[in-house]
Amino acid sequence: MRSAIVALAALASSVSAVGNAIVKNNCPSTFYLWSVGGSIGPEVAVAPGKNYTEVLRRDPTSGGVALKITRTAGGLFTGAPTQIFSYTLDGAQVWYDLSTVFGEPFAGSHLTVTANGGGTIDWPQGTHPGGSQVKVAPSGSNVVFTACA
Template sequence: MRFTILSFAALASSVTAVGNAIVKNNSTSTFYLWSVGSSVGPRQAIAPGGTYTEALHHDATTGGIAIKITKTNDGLYTGAPTQVFSYSLDGAQVWYDLSTVFGEPFNGQRITVASATGGTIDWPQGKNPGGSQVKVASSDGNVVFTAFKAG
């Protein structure tokens, strides 16, 4: 029994807390997202005021996760403008970034990605203001993508 307790204590001390990837919809219309690594997760509809949360995790095949966001129901499969909030969990750190493909679905709307322990990515007009904006934070905190109302 003593060995079991010591082994459990050693295992518990080796596990580190992991934060979440969160997507907040503070805009006025529903958008859709898919969490993509080596496979595509189910479509999530995020209504105004809604959120999506997943535990930060590592994909052994791709190395990272891309949360792909469109404003159309089937946008991932139709070539609709897609916002990509990507992250890569690397032990005690998480690296995160924003990019787009096929256009800018949040053009004219502010979008951000922020972490309490890392830098903020801010696209005031919903499009890349220029340059690489890769940020890094402690993996025990949350990384939050927020889409704001146009204006």
């Protein structure tokens, strides 16, 4: 019994809390977000001044998660310009990146991704500035994408 309690205590101390993926809308208009891994989550309208938050997770099918953001409702299914804030939870670390597809929905707006203990992704003009954008932080960190920073 005593060894079982010691083993459980050791296991509990080795499991660390994970952070959150947070999307902040500092823009003057609503945008639309889908959490995509092995399947597509429901559309979420993120109003000005509001946030979307999900606990960092590892998708069992794809391994990673992409938070896909468009400026138009239903835009994920119509080929609208899409901002992609993606992350992969890998044990003690979370890897994160910023990219676009079908255009740049936030061109002209400052975009950032920050995490405690991790690197910052900074797109001053809302467009890819070139070079690798992949960063890494401890898995307990909140990883925050801010539109119109």
